[in-house]
Amino acid sequence: xxxxxxxxxxxxxxxxxxxxxxxxxxxxxxxxxxxxxxxxxxxxxxxxxxxxxxxxxxxxxxxxxxxxxxxxxxxxxxxxxxxxxxxxxxxxxxxxxxxxxxxxxxxxxxxxxxxxxxxxxxxxxxxxxxxxxxxxxxxxxxxxxxxxxxxxxxxxxxxxxxxxxxxxxxxxxxxxxxxxxxxxxxxxxxxxxxxxxxxxxxxxxxxxxxxxxxxxxxxxxxxxxxxxxxxxxxxxxxxxxxxxxxxxxxxxxxxxxxxxxxxxxxxxxxxxxxxxxxxxxxxxxxxxxxxxxxxxxxxxxxxxxxxxxxxxxxxxxxxxxxxxxxxxxxxxxxxxxxxxxxxxxxxxxxxxxxxxxxxxxxxxxxxxxxxxxxxxxxxxxxxxxxxxxxxxxxxxxxxxxxxxxxxxxxxxxxxxxxxxxxxxxxxxxxxxxxxxxxxxxxxxxxxxxxxxxxxxxxxxxxxxxxxxxxxxxxxxxxxxxxxxxxxxxxxxxxxxxxxxxxxxxxxxxxxxxxx
Numbered sequence: 001x002x003x004x005x006x007x008x009x010x011x012x013x014x015x016x017x018x019x020x021x022x023x024x025x026x027x028x029x030x031x032x033x034x035x036x037x038x039x040x041x042x043x044x045x046x047x048x049x050x051x052x053x054x055x056x057x058x059x060x061x062x063x064x065x066x067x068x069x070x071x072x073x074x075x076x077x078x079x080x081x082x083x084x085x086x087x088x089x090x091x092x093x094x095x096x097x098x099x100x101x102x103x104x105x106x107x108x109x110x111x112x113x114x115x116x117x118x119x120x121x122x123x124x125x126x127x128x129x130x131x132x133x134x135x136x137x138x139x140x141x142x143x144x145x146x147x148x149x150x151x152x153x154x155x156x157x158x159x160x161x162x163x164x165x166x167x168x169x170x171x172x173x174x175x176x177x178x179x180x181x182x183x184x185x186x187x188x189x190x191x192x193x194x195x196x197x198x199x200x201x202x203x204x205x206x207x208x209x210x211x212x213x214x215x216x217x218x219x220x221x222x223x224x225x226x227x228x229x230x231x232x233x234x235x236x237x238x239x240x241x242x243x244x245x246x247x248x249x250x251x252x253x254x255x256x257x258x259x260x261x262x263x264x265x266x267x268x269x270x271x272x273x274x275x276x277x278x279x280x281x282x283x284x285x286x287x288x289x290x291x292x293x294x295x296x297x298x299x300x301x302x303x304x305x306x307x308x309x310x311x312x313x314x315x316x317x318x319x320x321x322x323x324x325x326x327x328x329x330x331x332x333x334x335x336x337x338x339x340x341x342x343x344x345x346x347x348x349x350x351x352x353x354x355x356x357x358x359x360x361x362x363x364x365x366x367x368x369x370x371x372x373x374x375x376x377x378x379x380x381x382x383x384x385x386x387x388x389x390x391x392x393x394x395x396x397x398x399x400x401x402x403x404x405x406x407x408x409x410x411x412x413x414x415x416x417x418x419x420x421x422x423x424x425x426x427x428x429x430x431x432x433x434x435x436x437x438x439x440x441x442x443x444x445x446x447x448x449x450x451x452x453x454x455x456x457x458x459x460x461x462x463x464x465x466x467x468x469x470x471x472x473x474x475x476x477x478x479x480x481x482x483x484x485x486x487x488x489x490x491x492x493x494x495x496x497x498x499x500x501x502x503x504x505x506x507x508x509x510x511x512x513x514x515x
Contacts, residue, residue: 034214038101039137046070049212053094060123067123069093069140074210076144076203078194086191090203091148093119095129095138105215105240107136107485108204110143112222112246112470114197114380115373117147125221128473131482136217143227144203145195145375152190152374154182171322171402172409179410182374193417195378201231208238215240217485221470222246222444223254223379229427229452241485242433245472246444249451250426254384255407258443259391259399262329265442265468266290266398269338272503278514279342279506286342290328290398293348294321304353308361317357324348325398327360332442333469339504339513355510374414381411383419426455432488433459434481438467440503460490466503475501 039046045054056071074090077083096102109129111118118140129138142149186192204227208216217240220228225244232239233250248254270286273279283289301320308315317323331337331344337359344355388408394401433456437449446463453459462480464471471477476497484493505513 034104034212039096041100048072048094050210051092056093058093058119058122061120065123067095067126069095074141074207076206078144078150078191080199080202088144088150088190090144090150090207091117091119091142092207093122093140095122095126095133095140097137098134102137103135105136105217106139106211107132107217107219108139108141110218110220110224110227111146112224113146113373113376114223115146115376116223117142117149119147125473128478128481129219131479132219132485134482135486139207141204141207143200143375145190145378146373150190152182152186152192152195152378154178154374155185172405175406176409176413179377179413182377183414186374190374192374192378192415193382195375196382196417196419197227197230197379198420198423199417200227201234204231205235205238208235213238217241217243219243219472219481220245220247221472223248226250226252230423232429232431233422233425233427236429236431239431241488242431243436243472243481243484244433244449244452245436246438246441246469247435247448247452248444249448251424251451252448253387253424254380255403256384256388256391258403259394259397259401261445262332262399262442263397264445265332265440266328266341269332269440269503270342273342273506276505276514278508282508283342283346283506286345289342289345289349290324293345294324294398296349297321297324302353304357306354306357309358310361315361319353319357322402324356325400325402327356328398329442330360332440335440335466335468335504338440338468339506341506343507343509377410377414378417380407381414382417383423385411385416387424427452428455430457432484432490434484434490434493435459435461436471436477436481437461437463438469438471439463439465440467441469443469458490460484460493460495462495462498464498464501467501 045052047053051072051074053070053072056069057066058069059066071091071093074092075087076090078086078088107129109118109122109125111121119142122140132138144150145152183192208214216238218228218231220226220243222245225247228242228244229250232242267287273283273286297319298321301318304317304319306315306317307313328341331341340355340359344359347353347355385407388404391401391404433453435449435452437444437446439446449461449463453461464474464477467474472481480493480495480498484490508514
């Protein structure tokens with residue numbers, strides 16, 4: 001064989017190798033020199049970068065069940081301008097991929113709130129990550145101030161929901177008093193100025209560097225989308241993809257238009273009842289009934305006795321118009337609970353408050369952590385409070401002006417961190433991004449998703465019909481998210497299966513919807 005023939009064969013082999021790579025290799029975004037040894041199937045410990053992981057079990061609240069994971073210590077300075085001062089431990093867990101050799105990019109789940117623990121939330125959202133887990137490790141990092149990452153726990157914390165947990169539109173004086181008590185309670189263990197989104201972004205980058213600088217696929221939910229956008233804004237070369245579920249745009253001033261968002265969602269949800277003969281006949285106009293109920297309870301609040309639907313223990317709850325506003329807001333979050341609203345409102349109008357309050361006891365168990373997390377105040381007071389403007393036009397809405405008034409009063413008592421000058425600038429660039437919204441989301445409506453994709457050149461917005469807040473676990477969405485992260489296709493991603501989603505029909509009685 002001549003030398004020329006050998007050269008030709010080598011050239012052909014190189015071309016075939018290149019063609020195979022471009023056809024089958026996983027696309028990437030940004031530079032990627034990270035490699036990591038596979039984690040053995042039955043490993044009890046391993047090292048990624050400088051982090052030593054060991055097998056651990058993540059407990060589930062109010063359950064004996066646990067989740068198998070790998071945990072590693074991660075310590076960061078509380079104040080990066082004073083690295084020799086107080087250091088805080090962040091709780092970190094890795095959910096191992098099902099694959100023998102996982103892809104080198106790592107999925108990071110960022111929880112919502114502000115104030116939710118990613119690790120505590122994981123059992124409820126794990127199913128949505130099932131398809132992603134086939135090829136990817138998943139990182140869970142409790143944001144500073146949450147979970148077990150030096151949590152900013154306010155006085156009165158309890159695992160049992162209280163009457164005040166239901167009332168998320170409390171009066172300004174009470175909000176200010178609670179903020180003062182919380183500020184004083186945490187002063188010995190934390191400086192509340194350093195528990196903001198900006199500091200969380202720095203922690204996330206410290207984690208990535210400790211791992212050896214892999215590319216991240218960020219999956220943010222609700223407030224977690226703010227963290228994800230801020231991270232992508234300041235560390236664009238660290239991001240391979242973004243999934244933003246129920247997005248809060250960078251431009252958003254948190255809480256400013258929540259009252260109007262709820263109003264729009266309720267009217268849209270209640271309009272479905274009017275289009276269903278059985279629902280319209282049973283309940284008439286649920287929105288008008290809600291207004292009448294609020295007026296009735298504002299004039300004459302009720303003390304309601306019931307049994308806790310979880311523990312069966314006797315309870316007494318004070319029910320007034322503000323509590324009803326908080327209850328209705330929580331019911332509006334998901335199609336299942338929204339479907340109960342016309343019936344529950346109708347029962348309350350006829351002096352049976354048990355359906356409304358009983359379901360609320362279940363819902364508020366998940367709200368207790370947020371209600372008593374000082375981290376939420378650190379975020380809102382540092383990043384949004386000075387931009388909140390009075391909205392007298394909201395005074396007759398279900399939530400009214402209490403949320404803005406209450407937060408403004410609380411933030412007057414809370415230590416404020418700094419906000420970067422570009423914090424509220426829209427995220428720009430060509431990072432592949434999948435934005436998910438629910439049609440009837442009472443907190444982050446589809447127009448927020450439209451704002452985000454407008455400034456990104458490689459983004460896709462999917463609106464799940466009939467759905468509420470947080471849609472990543474609905475129907476075919478988990479598979480779509482995994483397909484997107486695998487292939488980074490936004491324009492050609494086949495999302496037709498989302499059209500099969502829709503609202504849950506309103507319950508006519510407690511047996512369900514009309515046949």
